[in-house]
Structures are given as C-alpha cells and as structure tokens.
Amino acid sequence: MAKVIRTGDLIVFAVLIGLLALNMAQARWLDLGVVSRVVTIALAAGQALVLLWYFLELRSATLLIRLVAAAGFFWLAVLFGLGLNDWLTR
Amino acid sequence: MAETQLVLHEPFRDRAQQREADALGMWVFLGTEAMMFGGLFFALIVIRVIHPQGAQEATDKLDMWLGGLNSALLLTSSLTTTLAVTAARKGARSITTGCLLASAALGMAFLCVKGYEYYVDYGKGLMPGVGKPFPIETTGAELFINGYFVSTGLHAIHLFIGVCLVVGLAGAVWLRRVPVPGRSIVVEMAGRYWHFVDMIWIFLYPVLYLMDRGG
Amino acid sequence: MTSIAAEAAAEPSYLKAGYTLRSWLLTTDHKRIAVLYMISVTAFFFLGGAAAAAVRINLITPEGAILTADGYNKAFTIHGVIMVWFFLIPSIPATFGNFLIPLMIGARDLAFPRLNLASWYILMFGASFTMYALVAGGVDTGWTFYTPYSSMFSNSHVIAAIIGVFISGFSSIATGLNFIVTIHKLRAPGMTWFRLPIFVWTHYATSLILVLATPVLAISLILIAAERLLGIGVFDPALGGDPLLFQHLFWFYSHPAVYIMILPAMGVVTELVTAFSRRRIFGYSFVAFSSLAIATLGFMVWGHHMFVSGQSMYAGMVFSILSFLIAVPSAIKVYNWTATLYKGQIALDTPMLYAMGFIGLFVVGGITGLFVASLAVDVHVTDTYFVVAHFHYIMVGATVMGYLGALHYWWPKITGRMYPEWWGRISAAFVFFGFNLTFFPQFILGYLGMPRRYFTYPPEFQVLNVMSSAGASILAVAYLFPFFYLLWSLRYGKIAGPNPWGAAGLEWTTSSPPPKHNFPEIPVVTAEAYAYPVAADGGATHHG
Numbered sequence: 130m131a132k133v134i135r136t137g138d139l140i141v142f143a144v145l146i147g148l149l150a151l152n153m154a155q156a157r158w159l160d161l162g163v164v165s166r167v168v169t170i171a172l173a174a175g176q177a178l179v180l181l182w183y184f185l186e187l188r189s190a191t192l193l194i195r196l197v198a199a200a201g202f203f204w205l206a207v208l209f210g211l212g213l214n215d216w217l218t219r
Numbered sequence: 220m221a222e223t224q225l226v227l228h229e230p231f232r233d234r235a236q237q238r239e240a241d242a243l244g245m246w247v248f249l250g251t252e253a254m255m256f257g258g259l260f261f262a263l264i265v266i267r268v269i270h271p272q273g274a275q276e277a278t279d280k281l282d283m284w285l286g287g288l289n290s291a292l293l294l295t296s297s298l299t300t301t302l303a304v305t306a307a308r309k310g311a312r313s314i315t316t317g318c319l320l321a322s323a324a325l326g327m328a329f330l331c332v333k334g335y336e337y338y339v340d341y342g343k344g345l346m347p348g349v350g351k352p353f354p355i356e357t358t359g360a361e362l363f364i365n366g367y368f369v370s371t372g373l374h375a376i377h378l379f380i381g382v383c384l385v386v387g388l389a390g391a392v393w394l395r396r397v398p399v400p401g402r403s404i405v406v407e408m409a410g411r412y413w414h415f416v417d418m419i420w421i422f423l424y425p426v427l428y429l430m431d432r433g434g
Numbered sequence: 435m436t437s438i439a440a441e442a443a444a445e446p447s448y449l450k451a452g453y454t455l456r457s458w459l460l461t462t463d464h465k466r467i468a469v470l471y472m473i474s475v476t477a478f479f480f481l482g483g484a485a486a487a488a489v490r491i492n493l494i495t496p497e498g499a500i501l502t503a504d505g506y507n508k509a510f511t512i513h514g515v516i517m518v519w520f521f522l523i524p525s526i527p528a529t530f531g532n533f534l535i536p537l538m539i540g541a542r543d544l545a546f547p548r549l550n551l552a553s554w555y556i557l558m559f560g561a562s563f564t565m566y567a568l569v570a571g572g573v574d575t576g577w578t579f580y581t582p583y584s585s586m587f588s589n590s591h592v593i594a595a596i597i598g599v600f601i602s603g604f605s606s607i608a609t610g611l612n613f614i615v616t617i618h619k620l621r622a623p624g625m626t627w628f629r630l631p632i633f634v635w636t637h638y639a640t641s642l643i644l645v646l647a648t649p650v651l652a653i654s655l656i657l658i659a660a661e662r663l664l665g666i667g668v669f670d671p672a673l674g675g676d677p678l679l680f681q682h683l684f685w686f687y688s689h690p691a692v693y694i695m696i697l698p699a700m701g702v703v704t705e706l707v708t709a710f711s712r713r714r715i716f717g718y719s720f721v722a723f724s725s726l727a728i729a730t731l732g733f734m735v736w737g738h739h740m741f742v743s744g745q746s747m748y749a750g751m752v753f754s755i756l757s758f759l760i761a762v763p764s765a766i767k768v769y770n771w772t773a774t775l776y777k778g779q780i781a782l783d784t785p786m787l788y789a790m791g792f793i794g795l796f797v798v799g800g801i802t803g804l805f806v807a808s809l810a811v812d813v814h815v816t817d818t819y820f821v822v823a824h825f826h827y828i829m830v831g832a833t834v835m836g837y838l839g840a841l842h843y844w845w846p847k848i849t850g851r852m853y854p855e856w857w858g859r860i861s862a863a864f865v866f867f868g869f870n871l872t873f874f875p876q877f878i879l880g881y882l883g884m885p886r887r888y889f890t891y892p893p894e895f896q897v898l899n900v901m902s903s904a905g906a907s908i909l910a911v912a913y914l915f916p917f918f919y920l921l922w923s924l925r926y927g928k929i930a931g932p933n934p935w936g937a938a939g940l941e942w943t944t945s946s947p948p949p950k951h952n953f954p955e956i957p958v959v960t961a962e963a964y965a966y967p968v969a970a971d972g973g974a975t976h977h978g
Contacts, residue, residue, distance in 0.1 A: 133309060133314055139298075141298075142297075145294045149294065156425070156429035156432045157432070165431070166267075170430075177421050191239075193618065194246050197243070197247060201250040201253045204254065208257055211736075212686070213265070214746075216265055216746075230541055230616075236619055240620070243614070247611045247615065251607050251645045251649045254647070261682075347664050348664055358674040359673075359674040362666075365666035369666060
C-alpha cells in the first residue's frame with residue numbers, strides 16, 4: 130500500500146478539502162455582499178483546476194488533451210457570457 | 220505473459236496510437252458531459268439572477284452541512300481513485316481492487332446521504348408534486364428548489380453509473396480480466412470519469428447551497 | 435497508384451465480405467455502416483417529404499385544401515422534426531463522412547468501430563419513438579418545441595417526440611466523437627493537417643459542433659420533459675420561470691446545428707469543384723480555417739432567432755453584429771470556389787451541376803441571411819415565409835444539393851457502378867428548377883406579410899402559393915428520379931474503375947468498391963491534397 134501513496138496526492142487532497150472548508154466558512158459566517166457570488170465561484174473554480182491539473186493529470190497530458198479541456202471551458206463561457214448578457218441588460 | 224498484453228483493436232497500427240485515441244475519446248466525451256451540465260448550471264444561474272430573493276430563501280432551506288459532508292466524501296473518493304490508478308500502473312492488483320472498491324463505497328455513501336437529504340427535503344415540503352405544500356411564498360423559491368432536484372438528480376444518476384462501472388472494474392481487475400499494468404489504461408479512463416463526476420459536484424455544491432446564503 | 439489498386443483486388447470488396455443480413459446488421463465496417471445510414475436517411479427523407487407534400491397541397495387554396503388546422507400543425511411539425519433530426523443532421527456526416535473519412539486519411543476504419551455501429555442503432559431507437567409519436571396521433575408544436583406551448587398546453591404526443599430527438603442526439607455525439615478522434619489519431623504516415631482534403635476539415639469542424647452543442651439540446655429537452663411531467667416550472671412564468679430560457683438553450687444548439695447541416699456540404703462542394711475543374715483549391719488554408727471559424731462563430735449568433743422574443747435590446751444588437759461576422763468565413767469559401775473555377779478545365783457532369791447549384795442557392799440563402807440578421811428588417815419578416823424561404827435555401831437548397839452531388843460523385847466508389855449520366859444531368863436540372871420555383875415565391879410572400887405555420891391565407895396570396903406548390907411537385911419528381919436510376923444502376927450500371935473521374939484523393943487510389951480494410955497497406959502520403967492533374971481510370975464518359 131505504501132508504495133502507491135504519494136505525498137503529492139495527499140497534499141492535493143488537503144488543498145481540495147481546505148478550499149471546500151474555506152468556501153463553506155465564507156458562506157456561513159462572512160457577509161461579503163455582492164462579491165460573495167464571485168468568491169464562491171472562484172473557490173470552486175480553484176478546486177476544479179486543482180482537480181483537473183493533478184488528479185485528472187492535465188499536468189502530464191499532451192497539448193491536444195489540454196486543448197480539449199480548455200475548449201470545454203471556452204464554450205461554456207460563450208454560453209454563459211452571451212446568454213446572461215440578455216438577462217443582465219433587460 | 221500473454222494476458223498482460225494490450226489487445227490491439229482493428230483500426231490501430233500500434234499500441235501508442237490506440238492509447239492516445241482512447242485517452243482523447245474519453246476527454247471529448249467528458250467535454251460533452253460538461254456542456255450538458257453547463258446548460259443546467261446556466262438555468263440555475265439565470266434563476267438566481269432573475270429571482271435573487273426567492274433563490275436565497277430557497278437556499279436557506281437546504282442543509283449546507285449535509286451537502287458539505289457529501290463534498291468531502293466525493294473528494295476523498297477522488298483520492299482513492301487516484302491511488303487506484305497509481306496502483307494499476309505499478310501492477311499492484313489487490314491494491315488497485317481495494318482502492319476502486321473504496322471509491323465505490325464512498326460514492327455509495329454519498330448517494331445514501333443524498334437520499335437522506337431528499338427525505339428531509341420531503342419532510343419540509345420541498346419535493347415537487349408530493350408531500351406537504353411548498354413552504355415559501357416568494358416567487359422563484361419553488362423554481363430554484365425544483366432546479367436543485369433536477370440537477371442533483373442528474374448528478375446522482377451519473378454517480379450511480381460511476382459506482383456500477385467502478386465495482387465492475389474492481390471485479391475485472393481482481394479476476395485478471397483487466398490485467399494490470401498491461402491494461403491499466405482502463406482504470407485510468409474509469410478514473411477520469413469518476414473525477415469528472417466529482418468536479419460537477421464541486422460546482423453544484425456552491426451554486427446550490429452556498430451562493431447568496433443568508434444567516 | 436494503380437499497383438495499389440491491383441493489390442487491393444486480392445481482398446474481396448466490402449460488399450462481398452458477407453451476404454447475410456447478420457453480416458450487415460452486426461458489421462463494424464465503417465463503409466457498411468455508412469450504407470445502413472444511407473438507407474435509413476433516404477427513408478426519412480421521403481417520409482419528411484411526404485409531410486411537406488401534404489403541407490404544399492393544403493396551401494393550394496386559401497381556405498386550406500385537404501387538412502384541418504390541427505392536421506396542418508401536425509404535418510409541418512413532423513416534416514420539420516424528421517427532416518432536421520433524422521435527415522439533415524445525419525445526412526452527409528453519417529453517410530459520406532462515415533464512408534470517406536477513413537478512406538481519405540488512409541485509415542482502416544474509424545477509431546471506435548463498435549461505437550460507430552452503436553450510433554446507428556441509437557438513431558434507429560430514437561427514430562422509433564418519434565415514429566410512435568407520429569402514428570399515435572402526431573405532434574403539433576413545430577420542430578422548435580417552443581415553451582410554454584410544448585410544456586404546458588399542447589395535447590399532442592410531445593414527450594414521445596422529445597424522447598426520440600433526445601436519444602438521436604447521442605447518435606450525433608457518438609459520430610462526432612468518433613470523427614474527432616479518427617482525424618487526430620488515425621491519419622496515414624505523411625498525411626499532415628495541411629494535406630487533408632477540405633472534406634475532412636469541414637467534417638472536423640462539424641464534429642466539434644456535434645459534440646459541443648448536442649448535449650445542450652439534450653438538457654433543454656430533459657427540462658421540457660420534466661416541466662411537462664412534473665411541472666417544475668423552469669419555463670413557466672407562473673412559477674417565475676422564463677420561456678426565453680428555453681429559447682436560449684434551444685438555439686444554443688439549433689443555430690450551430692444549421693452549420694452541422696451546411697459545413698459537410700461545403701466540404702463536398704470543395705471536392706466536386708476541384709475534381710471537375712481539375713485544379714487545386716484556391717487558398718487552401720483559408721478554406722480550411724474558415725470551416726473552424728464558422729464552427730466557432732456559429733455558437734455566438736443564436737440570439738438572432740430571438741430578436742422579437744423579448745430579449746434585451748442590447749443582447750439583440752450584440753447578436754446582430756456577430757451574425758454579420760459569420761458571413762465573412764462563409765463568403766471566403768464562396769470566393770475560393772469561384773476562384774478555383776477560373777481557368778479550370780471545367781466538366782459539367784452531374785456532381786458538378788449539383789455543386790454549381792449549391793453555390794448559387796447558398797449565395798441566395800446567405801444574402802437573405804444578412805437581411806434577417808439586421809434587427810430592423812427582421813422585425814418585419816419574423817415568422818413570415820421570408821424566413822421559411824431563407825432557411826430552405828440553406829438547408830434544402832444547399833445541403834440537399836451537396837448530398838445529391840456527393841451521392842453521384844462517390845456512387846461509383848460506394849457501389850462499383852456508374853449511374854446513367856444523362857438521367858443524372860436531367861434530374862439535377864429539375865431539382866434546381868423545382869427548388870427555385872418552390873421557394874423563391876415564398877420570399878415574396880413573406881415580404882408581403884404572409885405568416886408561416888397557418889393553414890389558411892388571404893386570397894391575394896393564392897397565385898404565389900400555387901406557384902410554390904407546383905414547384906414542390908416538380909421537386910418531388912426530381913428527387914424520385916435518382917432514387918430509381920441509382921437503384922437501376924446497381925444492376926445495370928457500367929462497371930467503375932478505381933478512379934473514374936480522374937480525381938485526386940486517397941479514396942480514389944483503392945479499388946471501387948474498396949476492400950474491407952480499405953487499403954492493402956497503409957498508404958504513405960507524400961503530396962498535398964488536390965495534386966491535379968490525375969489520370970482517369972475507367973468508367974466515366976467524358977475524360978478522354
């Protein structure tokens with residue numbers, strides 16, 4: 130068992146849990162007003178990036194695979210950007 | 220040993236090509252899943268934008284601690300999945316099986332907590348169509364809760380598929396149907412899917428439970 | 435090149451690799467799966483065409499000749515649903531893309547052959563739900579399934595139709611994924627990106643749309659079903675939902691879907707124009723990259739379907755500007771095809787007639803697209819026959835022309851037989867004439883204010899409507915011609931050599947029809963695409 134547990138993985142796991150705790154704490158006890166939505170999403174995005182980079186191994190992936198992952202985010206940004214553009218300017 | 224050799228399928232010229240194609244195929248598939256959940260997230264965010272008050276009151280009805288517990292369970296399952304992949308690459312058959320089963324168990328634990336949560340929601344009258352009348356009058360609150368059920372439901376279906384997949388894979392690794400390290404790529408691909416389902420929850424949790432939470 | 439063909443003759447052709455029904459229904463050969471797709475989409479095409487015929491017959495008289503209001507709604511809905519999802523979307527990619535991409539890039543098959551077969555079964559499974567909806571009494575929402583009508587008020591079989599479309603979406607996704615991986619990973623040695631035929635580039639761009647847009651359609655259909663069955667309220671204003679949310683999600687898929695239909699046809703036309711003017715494509719890299727530009731920009735213009743829906747003025751302006759932008763890569767393609775013709779040795783065989791027809795009709799459809807992209811003009815023509823004519827010029831005029839052009843051009847490769855050239859040219863001319871007679875009057879009708887989706891109309895519109903219906907009958911006959919003479923040619927057509935057109939491209943270096951594994955040995959590519967001139971190799975009538 131010992132040979133498959135790498136310190137790096139444990140650190141990544143700790144960071145993921147830490148960001149989760151931070152997000153829960155700010156939602157429960159901090160009143161950040163308008164920026165709270167941004168903070169919440171930013172912390173989640175941080176978790177997602179850590180997950181992608183280490184556990185989903187984008188760190189060692191080919192350029193092509195990284196592009197596929199980036200393309201997903203790009204197209205989601207198009208959906209959210211141009212879509213919300215409607216409701217935010219009505 | 221013949222059984223550790225990768226089976227080369229028809230269109231491929233060599234093993235490296237097949238590996239790369241499998242990896243790319245998996246990532247493109249995850250991209251399609253991301254777009255599907257993306258549409259759902261978009262709907263949830265729009266509801267929050269047009270009904271901030273109703274959505275906030277609805278958020279306060281959800282139990283952020285149960286959701287948080289579930290987040291921790293899934294993140295832990297991602298760790299065990301990573302360990303399974305490492306073990307598979309090193310050819311440690313029993314450790315791979317064990318770690319995969321641990322992931323599946325954590326996934327099942329998530330689903331149990333989720334089921335309990337639904338039961339509590341039912342008691343509060345939040346569930347659409349059944350039980351007590353909806354407790355909040357403010358426009359948008361019921362809508363938001365319905366969005367919560369659709370998105371967590373779809374996520375739970377994905378997780379359940381993942382659990383079945385991982386249990387099956389654990390058996391196959393144990394029985395040497397999927398020999399490691401020869402075909403560790405299968406474990407790797409299953410791991411990709413698992414992490415992805417975790418990542419969906421990483422976004423669902425704050426969007427549903429944390430954003431705009433009042434006192 | 436002939437030596438490769440001679441060696442390939444050693445292995446039996448894919449058509450002779452087995453004769454049982456089982457050998458077809460359980461095949462993983464991309465060529466056989468393409469034939470399965472071709473048979474199915476042809477059936478869907480005639481089914482959707484029958485519904486169109488009902489619509490056009492009804493509109494011969496102002497008070498509606500044969501259908502009730504309800505029957506009319508169901509007829510145009512079934513026409514739209516079948517034509518869009520079961521003909522246009524799979525038409526060129528799933529048949530010709532499937533058949534040709536491995537051949538063109540020098541591969542033995544697609545990357546995931548079993549997934550490829552599964553995609554056909556998924557389409558059939560989805561179609562069976564839609565057919566059930568049709569038999570059980572029809573759907574009356576229009577192919578767009580707009581809420582809240584579809585989710586709250588329609589008493590027709592919306593759920594079955596939606597499930598059918600939802601399932602067929604996974605077929606699209608599987609095909610797109612397979613193409614992307616194949617084009618990235620299975621190109622023959624020496625087949626660099628800039629040696630790929632443009633057909634492969636446009637299918638790559640199409641596949642991007644298939645995998646990125648279809649999932650969003652899936653989720654919007656899930657939401658409609660949930661709304662209809664459980665009343666979750668996302669699109670119901672009474673609960674605070676917004677019907678426009680559906681339109682945003684729906685058009686995020688359905689506008690790019692138009693490019694799923696047109697991009698493959700653009701690829702076909704590039705192959706035809708180069709082969710029949712015997713020239714390299716003018717501005718290869720511009721044509722290649724304009725495909726990707728269309729695929730990307732195609733995702734940023736969906737709001738132009740919603741100019742009068744109540745979205746914000748500002749959003750309307752942004753979508754209008756972006757819609758103008760997408761005309762640029764489309765125009766690049768048209769200019770480059772035209773420039774390719776310049777000083778070419780042009781041969782007007784049937785496929786080339788279709789290619790020329792494509793360019794003409796695409797330009798009309800594209801220019802009128804600019805009209806409706808302008809906010810002010812669009813307010814006047816929204817939901818009129820002007821829009822109906824516009825999108826039929828693109829989706830039928832251009833895409834079906836491309837499909838028929840491809841069918842004739844690659845027919846000898848697929849079947850090993852030539853089609854009768856004279857009949858081919860006659861029906862190409864009839865298609866072009868019939869199409870214009872059907873749809874050009876609709877531009878005028880729309881501009882005069884005739885709204886779409888009504889089963890009656892004021893008497894002053896009758897002359898133009900009769901013209902349109904007359905054109906439709908010519909079009910129907912013109913579509914039946916190829917159906918019969920192509921079937922005839924399977925038995926009596928002249929035997930085709932490996933390269934009857936003298937065309938460039940790896941698919942013409944192997945025998946007609948190709949052996950099961952496409953090439954006896956994986957070819958090594960040393961030249962660019964469209965390295966003309968190439969000697970013709972038997973079968974065709976015109977090249978000496």
